[in-house]
Amino acid sequence: MAPPSTRLLVLGVVRMLQPVHGYDVRRELMSWRAEDWANIAPGSIYGALKTLERDRLIEVVDTKRQGARPARTVYQVTDEGEKEYHAMLRNLWWEAKAGPHPLLPAVVQLPFSQRDDVVAALKARIHRLESDLTLAERDIARILEGSGDHRYDTPFHAAEVSRLSHALAEAELRWTRxxxxxxESGDLDPWERGSPA
Structure with missing residues (x-):
C-alpha cells in the first residue's frame, strides 16, 4: 500500500483534475514539488493509482489510444474515494502529532557518541540549517512572485509548505544552537557519570 501522504496526495489530485490521466497527476504533484517535502518519487505515483483503483477509491473511466502510443488510462474518484479523501484530510488537519525526527535515535545515544564528533556535527548542522532557511525564504518569495505563466509557476499553496518547513527548520536551529x-559551556556533559543529561 502507498504511504498515507502519497495516497492522500494522489487521491486529491485525481479529485481535483478528474477525469485525469496518471501523467497529469504526476505533473501536478511535481509542480507542487511533492518529491521534496512528501518524499514522493515520480514512479510511486503510478503505483498509488493502481492501489487506489484496487481499493475502489478511484475508477477507470476511459482508456484512450492515440496513434501508436500506448493506451492512456483516465481516472476519476468514486463515492467511496470521496469519503476516504475527506476522512484522511480531516485527520491530518486535526492531528497535532509530530512525526519521528530522523535525529532522535542519535540524540538518545548522545552519551555513547564522541564529544568532538557531536560538537563538530552540531556546528555543521547549524550552518546547513542557516543555509536551508535562506534558501526557503528565497523560495517562498519566488513562488509568491510567480512568472505570470501558470504552466510553469509553482502554485501559491505550495509556498505554505515552504513556510512550514521554514518554521520547523527555525525550531531545529534554535534547539541545535x-x-x-x-x-560547550559544560552545563550538559552526558559523557560524565551523574551528569543532569
Whole structure:
C-alpha cells in the first residue's frame, strides 16, 4: 500500500483534475514539488493509482489510444474515494502529532557518541540549517512572485509548505544552537557519570 501522504496526495489530485490521466497527476504533484517535502518519487505515483483503483477509491473511466502510443488510462474518484479523501484530510488537519525526527535515535545515544564528533556535527548542522532557511525564504518569495505563466509557476499553496518547513527548520536551529551552547559551556556533559543529561 502507498504511504498515507502519497495516497492522500494522489487521491486529491485525481479529485481535483478528474477525469485525469496518471501523467497529469504526476505533473501536478511535481509542480507542487511533492518529491521534496512528501518524499514522493515520480514512479510511486503510478503505483498509488493502481492501489487506489484496487481499493475502489478511484475508477477507470476511459482508456484512450492515440496513434501508436500506448493506451492512456483516465481516472476519476468514486463515492467511496470521496469519503476516504475527506476522512484522511480531516485527520491530518486535526492531528497535532509530530512525526519521528530522523535525529532522535542519535540524540538518545548522545552519551555513547564522541564529544568532538557531536560538537563538530552540531556546528555543521547549524550552518546547513542557516543555509536551508535562506534558501526557503528565497523560495517562498519566488513562488509568491510567480512568472505570470501558470504552466510553469509553482502554485501559491505550495509556498505554505515552504513556510512550514521554514518554521520547523527555525525550531531545529534554535534547539541545535542551545544544545551546542550547553555542551560547550559544560552545563550538559552526558559523557560524565551523574551528569543532569
Amino acid at each position: 542551545d544544545l551546542l551552547q550547553r555542551i
